[in-house]
Amino acid sequence: AQKITQTQPGMFVQEKEAVTLDCTYDTSDPSYGLFWYKQPSSGEMIFLIYQGSYDQQNATEGRYSLNFQKARKSANLVISASQLGDSAMYFCAMREAGYGNKLVFGAGTILRVKS
Amino acid sequence: DSGVTQTPKHLITATGQRVTLRCSPRSGDLSVYWYQQSLDQGLQFLIQYYNGEERAKGNILERFSAQQFPDLHSELNLSSLELGDSALYFCASSVGESSYEQYFGPGTRLTVT
Numbered sequence: 202a203q204k205i206t207q208t209q210p211g212m213f214v215q216e217k218e219a220v221t222l223d224c225t226y227d228t229s230d231p232s233y234g235l236f237w238y239k240q241p242s243s244g245e246m247i248f249l250i251y252q253g254s255y256d257q258q259n260a261t262e263g264r265y266s267l268n269f270q271k272a273r274k275s276a277n278l279v280i281s282a283s284q285l286g287d288s289a290m291y292f293c294a295m296r297e298a299g300y301g302n303k304l305v306f307g308a309g310t311i312l313r314v315k316s
Numbered sequence: 317d318s319g320v321t322q323t324p325k326h327l328i329t330a331t332g333q334r335v336t337l338r339c340s341p342r343s344g345d346l347s348v349y350w351y352q353q354s355l356d357q358g359l360q361f362l363i364q365y366y367n368g369e370e371r372a373k374g375n376i377l378e379r380f381s382a383q384q385f386p387d388l389h390s391e392l393n394l395s396s397l398e399l400g401d402s403a404l405y406f407c408a409s410s411v412g413e414s415s416y417e418q419y420f421g422p423g424t425r426l427t428v429t
Contacts, residue, residue: 234416245318246406246420253416292359301372302347302414306359 204228205293205307212312214283221268222278222310224293233297235276236304237267240290249291252276283314319343320421322407328427334395337424339407341388347371347410348390349418350382354403365390366413397428 206225214220226235237249252260252267260267268277280287290311294304319342329335341348350362361374365384376382379397384390394401404425408418 236416238420244404244425245422246408248417248419251416294359296416301364302410302418303349303361303364303372303374304351304418305361308358 204305205295207293207307207310209310210308212310214280214287214312214314216285216314216316217282219279219281220283220312222280222291222293222312224276224278224307226274226276226293226295228274228295228297230297233295235267235269236294236296237265237276237278238292238294238306239287240292240309242289246292250278280312285314285316288312288314318419318421320345320407320409320419322405322421322424324424325422326425326427328429329397330429331397331399333397333428334393335397335426337392337394337405337407337426339390339392339409339421341390341407341409342419345409345411345419346388347413347415347418348384348388349408349410350376350390350392351406351408351420352403353406353423354400356400357403359406362392371413394426399428402426402428 233254235252239247250262266279290309293307321340346367353359362376364372382392404423407421
């Protein structure tokens with residue numbers, strides 16, 4: 202069963218506007234973590250933001266915020282004031298408590314910022 | 317720069333061959349992870365080591381093996397290579413066994429011809 206679902210293969214956003222990248226997850230474990238990573242065309246994976254399942258508040262890191270809706274099992278990434286350098290592939294990932302610390306990734310969303 | 321180094325950056329080899337990918341974690345990090353990114357399978361977890369011991373295993377083929385050495389660097393060995401093994405192989409590291417933040421290296425791009 203798919204653990205992480207990213208339904209938007211590609212997105213366009215105008216420079217300086219906000220954009221939301223969708224992510225839904227599936228787990229029966231009460232303890233888990235949700236992550237977003239950015240992969241520019243150069244290929245490296247850049248950690249953006251983390252949300253723990255017990256965190257009461259939505260995580261924020263600069264222009265990135267995670268809209269965590271636990272009951273709906275969604276963890277959408279919001280990028281405010283988009284910049285051209287935000288053009289990249291974005292991956293949502295989940296870590297379940299238990300054996301090991303592996304991340305399970307979604308298929309990714311390609312974001313293109315237009316000037 | 318994440319502080320995780322991987323060598324080589326690119327590797328081109330033929331089917332049936334064996335290769336070794338090397339990873340040096342960030343200074344102070346005890347956990348090392350290997351991930352494979354391919355067009356058809358996406359990003360998949362392969363294996364985790366913590367302080368020299370295997371901690372978690374994912375979809376790692378029997379033809380693949382890994383180890384973490386006393387100096388904490390790790391190697392991923394891929395043998396009897398097939399065309400489908402062509403992928404970007406990432407190493408990541410974290411401070412602890414369950415640290416939430418994993419720092420990824422630049423990856424090794426393997427092309428099997």
